Amino acid sequence: MKLATLKALxxxxxxxxxxxxxxxxxxxxxxxxxxxxxxxxxxxxxxVRMAARxxxxxxxxxxxxxxxxxxxxxxxxxxxxAVHIAQPLSRMAAALGWAVTVIDPRTAFASExxxxxxxxxxxxxxxxxxxxxxxxRTAVxxxxxxPKLDDPALQAALKSRAxxxxxxxxxxxxxxxxxxxxxxxxxxxxxxxxxxxxxxxxNARSPAEIAVSIVGQIVExxxxxxx
Amino acid sequence: MDDDKVLEQxxxxxxxGRKVALATVVKTWGSAPRPAGSQFAxxxxxxxxxxxxxxxxxxxxxxxxxxxxxxxxxxxxxxGVTNEQAWEVGLACGGQIEVFVEPVAxxxxx
Numbered sequence: 518m519k520l521a522t523l524k525a526l527x528x529x530x531x532x533x534x535x536x537x538x539x540x541x542x543x544x545x546x547x548x549x550x551x552x553x554x555x556x557x558x559x560x561x562x563x564x565v566r567m568a569a570r571x572x573x574x575x576x577x578x579x580x581x582x583x584x585x586x587x588x589x590x591x592x593x594x595x596x597x598x599a600v601h602i603a604q605p606l607s608r609m610a611a612a613l614g615w616a617v618t619v620i621d622p623r624t625a626f627a628s629e630x631x632x633x634x635x636x637x638x639x640x641x642x643x644x645x646x647x648x649x650x651x652x653x654r655t656a657v658x659x660x661x662x663x664p665k666l667d668d669p670a671l672q673a674a675l676k677s678r679a680x681x682x683x684x685x686x687x688x689x690x691x692x693x694x695x696x697x698x699x700x701x702x703x704x705x706x707x708x709x710x711x712x713x714x715x716x717x718x719x720n721a722r723s724p725a726e727i728a729v730s731i732v733g734q735i736v737e738x739x740x741x742x743x744x
Numbered sequence: 745m746d747d748d749k750v751l752e753q754x755x756x757x758x759x760x761g762r763k764v765a766l767a768t769v770v771k772t773w774g775s776a777p778r779p780a781g782s783q784f785a786x787x788x789x790x791x792x793x794x795x796x797x798x799x800x801x802x803x804x805x806x807x808x809x810x811x812x813x814x815x816x817x818x819x820x821x822x823x824g825v826t827n828e829q830a831w832e833v834g835l836a837c838g839g840q841i842e843v844f845v846e847p848v849a850x851x852x853x854x
Contacts, residue, residue: 518766518846518847518848518849519849520758520849523751523754523755523758523848523849524755526751527751527752527755530751530752540768540844540846542770542818542820542844544818545818545846572780572781573779573780573781574771574780574781575770575771575780584768584770584780584844586768586781586783587781614748
């Protein structure tokens with residue numbers, strides 16, 4: 518790999534830009550592919566399609582084998598509610614390389630002391646999520662149990678392309694939540710995007726265990742297509 | 745050291761004047777522990793970051809990577825059940841892995 522290629526890759530990753538590098542396996546010849554630009558040839562077209570599946574693979578082109586390595590930006594996790602569970606959840610997400618944002622207008626909850634090194638915002642959840650602008654690499658999880666905070670967050674998330682939307686709360690709480698959102702104009706199909714109660718059923722009890730179940734369910738959804 | 749920052753670590757080593765080689769999983773068959781695209785970087789002092797398997801072939805890959813730093817040539821390595829080396833390196837999981845090894849910051853030699 519040329520130094521210029523390495524520097525371009527690390528710069529793109531630092532900026533959260535999608536990028537791929539194609540390497541001809543016979544001799545190491547390489548091409549940098551900007552995945553945010555429309556593809557100009559077959560190699561670039563293949564790279565764009567592979568990036569959509571978060572996949573890297575060798576391809577045969579004109580009798581040559583090229584390896585396309587896709588560097589997608591990290592998964593973004595947006596947590597609504599700087600509650601106890603949010604603390605282990607944001608630490609675990611960081612360990613997975615995810616970019617975490619914790620939203621809570623209550624400054625006593627969303628404090629640097631409680632969330633060292635985590636991006637915090639005290640905006641109201643719908644505004645905060647609009648600012649984050651969720652993509653197909655974004656997961657949104659609400660943890661407050663408070664309709665004043667959770668509902669606007671879920672409404673904003675449902676209008677986005679977030680690949681995962683989850684909401685904490687008992688089955689009863691979740692049923693009431695769905696009824697409110699339906700009254701607000703969301704149909705059943707749209708509401709089926711919300712995983713509630715969020716998390717895999719692993720009999721979790723402590724905040725850290727619940728965080729494991731949530732992280733596990735996000736990974737399960739992220740990798741659903743890659744068997 | 746953050747295990748996901750393989751390229752960033754490679755860049756840091758280069759800026760310290762180290763030689764660096766990069767190994768990338770380019771193809772897998774069966775139950776390979778790391779998917780295509782997984783990377784491992786090593787410097788001329790023997791420090792490494794990342795992985796191309798669950799730890800079973802890293803030693804063999806590291807040896808080839810050091811050679812590539814010296815001769816500036818790329819290499820394509822295969823490990824698997826059909827390869828005798830699989831027993832030597834202990835790839836017991838029954839999968840096959842193809843790894844591309846390249847020196848970093850060296851112009852490819854024809």
